[in-house]
Amino acid sequence: MSARIGVVTFPGTLDDRDAARAVRIAGGEPVELWHGDDDIKGVDAVILPGGFSYGDYLRCGAISRFAPVMNSIIDGAKGGLPVLGICNGFQILVESHLLPGALMRNESRHFICRDQKLRIENADSMWTRDYFTNQEIVVPLKNGEGNYFADPSTLDMLEGEGRVVARYLDVNPNGSARDIAGIRNERGNVVGLMPHPEHAVESLTGPTTEGLPFFTSVLTSLVSA
C-alpha cells in the first residue's frame, strides 16, 4: 500500500493539483485536504502547496495559519508528521512558528519567476534524503515575498545545526538572508521551501525533473520509519 500524502487546499491555493500530481508520479497516493476541515484523514504526511491563500491579506500565510486544518497539522508536525511547505506553504509554516524567521517582500520589489539553481545543503530531512548533500538542482521559482529573514543568532543556529536545506546558487532572486531557499525544523520532519519542486517532476512541463526527489524522499522516510 502506498503512503497517503495530504495536499491542503486553502481559498486562493494554486499549486495543489501540481503537488498532488508530483506525489502520484513519485509513487504515493495524494489525498485532498480542505482548509475548513480539521480532519486530516489519517494521512502519513502533508504538503502545504503554493498560491495566494486568503489573497495574501494581512500578511502571506497569516490567516491560513488559523484555518481549522492547521490545528491538526501543527499538532501532527510537533509529533513528527512530515510536513512540506512550498512557497505560500513555507509562509504558512513560519506564521505558524513551526519554522523560525519570516518571509518578506523581495528586496527588488519585483515578482520573480525563473528557473532557479539551488544547492541541496542538507540531505538529512524527511523531504531531502533522496538527494545527496551539495547536489545542485534547477527548479522553478515564483514569488513576490520570498525574502527570508531571521535575526543573526537564528541564522547562525540554523547554519550551525545543518538546518538550511537549500540555498540559491548563481543568483539570489529575492534578497534572502545568506541565500537561504529552504530550512527545516530540528527534528527534520518539517521543511519549508520557497522554490517549487512540484513544477519540476516531468520533462514535458518542467525545466528538469530534479524536483521529484522531494516527493520520493518522504516515501522513503515513511517506509524506513
Place this chain on the structure above:
Amino acid sequence: MARVVVDVMLKPEILDPQGRAVQGALGRLGLSGVADVRQGKQFVIQVDGDLSGDRLALMHKLAEELLSNPVIENYSLTVEADA
C-alpha cells in the same frame, strides 16, 4: 462602544522595500530631501461595550499574534471610549 486603533510597523532594523519605493516616488514628484519612508498598517476596530480586563488582554494578544508578526513587526494599541 470602544474604538481600538492598532498600528503595525516593521521593526526599525528591517528593510522596507515598499517604503523605499514610496520614497523614490516622492522624490520623482518633486519633494526634495525625503530621508526615509516607512510604510505600516492601521487597524481601526469597533468593539461593543467596554474593552477592559480579559477582553483587553485578548485584544493585545491578537494584536501581537494575528495583526502583527512579532518576528518582523511591532504594534501599538490605543483604546478610545466612544461617547
